[in-house]
Amino acid sequence: MDRFESLGLKSGIWQGILRRDTAPVRLVLVHLGERVGEARVTTGDEEGSWRIAAAIPSQKLSDGVQSFILMEDEGKEGEALQPGAFHLASLNIVAGRQLDHDLRAEIVLLRSELDLVKRELRRIALGN
Template sequence: MPQFESYGLKGGVWRGRLTDPKGPPARVVLVQHGEVLAEARLSETGEAEWRVEVDLPAQALGDGIQTLLLKTDSGEGGTDSTAGGHVLDRLTLMAGRMLDDDMTAEILALRAELELVKRELRRLATRDTAG
């Protein structure tokens, strides 16, 4: 099974190292919502080891939270990812004004849950002291 070690994202390029004793995959692709956005470049660095570099295209960026998959693919090009590929890693990008709204909603939900927990703890505490 192929193993991927991510070196992170810098300058719009996601880099890492791929190892697979079976040899290189037919291709490594960047996928978002099942659509292939870009094909990675593989450079052999050793026995059963390759440097992987893939450029993040502009259409991958947008307001809110975006999840990109780096996966092996036996396809021969095109915009659809084959179902038989192996997901190597995930990259989550957060950006834009919608992110502020997403975070605010998440904080409000957490506050509501905390208030519920506090209320239940108070109820349990008063029940234990009354009995």
């Protein structure tokens, strides 16, 4: 089974280790239902591990909670996220004033994931 271990955010790069036998075809970074970039995949230090690095676009950061989702699919570089994409990991960034509850971060993440689901359902319904 796939296991992603986040190594955190440093200098605007979210890094992690993916443990599985084969490298992912493509990893897409999503923010508020919009594709904002692709992650770089390199061979990890151990057999069956892959180092993942995704640049967080600075223009997407603002006060409050920002949620970024790392999705895996079979698409080609630059293409839209493909139907059947797999949610690999998520990163919540809290900026500005301190928030009262972590629940707000979860709500933002759920909204972002719901936007992805709605987009895929529309695509399937239209036969694209």
